Amino acid sequence: MKNLILFLAVVLAANTLSAQAPMQFNFQGAARDEKGNVLADKNITIRLSIVGSTGSTVRQYSETRQVKTNAVGLFNIVIGSAGAGAVSGSIAGIDWSSEAKYLWIEMDVRGTGNFVNLGTTQLQSVPYAIHAKSAANAVNITGIVALANGGTGASTADQARVNLGLGSVNNTS
Numbered sequence: 001m002k003n004l005i006l007f008l009a010v011v012l013a014a015n016t017l018s019a020q021a022p023m024q025f026n027f028q029g030a031a032r033d034e035k036g037n038v039l040a041d042k043n044i045t046i047r048l049s050i051v052g053s054t055g056s057t058v059r060q061y062s063e064t065r066q067v068k069t070n071a072v073g074l075f076n077i078v079i080g081s082a083g084a085g086a087v088s089g090s091i092a093g094i095d096w097s098s099e100a101k102y103l104w105i106e107m108d109v110r111g112t113g114n115f116v117n118l119g120t121t122q123l124q125s126v127p128y129a130i131h132a133k134s135a136a137n138a139v140n141i142t143g144i145v146a147l148a149n150g151g152t153g154a155s156t157a158d159q160a161r162v163n164l165g166l167g168s169v170n171n172t173s
Contacts, residue, residue, distance in 0.1 A: 023091040024080035031073045031107065034116075038073040045108040047086070047115050048079055052099050054120045060101070061089040079103075 027048060031039035049062040063084035067075040080091045094101070101123045106115035145151020152160035160166075 022080070024078050027077045027079050027103070029075055029077075029105065031069045031075060031109070033109065039069050039109060040071050040073055042069050042073075042109065043067070043111075044069065044075070045111060045115075046075070046077065047106040047108070048077065049104040049106075050089075050091075050094060050123070051102050051104050051120065054102050054122070056102070056104075059088055059104070060094050061091055063087045 029046065031042065031044055033039055043066065045064055045066055047062065047064045049059040051057070051059060061080075063079065064086040065077050065084055067077060069075050102120040103123055104120045105118040107118055108115045144153060144155050147153040147163060153163045154160040
């Protein structure tokens with residue numbers, strides 16, 4: 001029975017460790033008309049594009065979304081998720097390490113395909129974390145990570161077991 005529980009624990013841990021962060025991030029906006037009036041409970045189209053600099057029209061990724069605003073004009077979008085229209089490029093295909101990235105926001109309130117440019121805003125920490133996936137390509141990594149730094153302090157599995165106190169566990173009771 002102990003072996004079965006240990007086996008299941010290892011399988012579940014392996015499944016968890018292989019989980020990947022989705023290539024998506026959140027965006028929230030407040031829709032207003034050209035006079036600044038709230039567009040409450042209105043169906044609108046939003047085009048979101050990732051560009052390399054403010055003012056750039058070269059879209060590294062772009063998608064459109066049909067959204068409905070709430071009573072105060074707010075709407076939420078998960079950029080990169082299913083349900084986008086007119087997708088161009090891919091979030092995974094962006095070179096996040098090359099330069100700062102900006103989100104270019106456009107809105108079409110009439111459904112005519114004529115988008116109004118609402119400007120750009122620089123993307124911050126969370127989207128750049130997508131670049132961390134390339135850390136798996138690291139080569140020639142050497143050394144031992146100390147226990148204090150989250151490592152095992154060992155270069156072998158046997159020594160790690162001793163350092164972590166796994167050799168002294170009494171699970172016979």
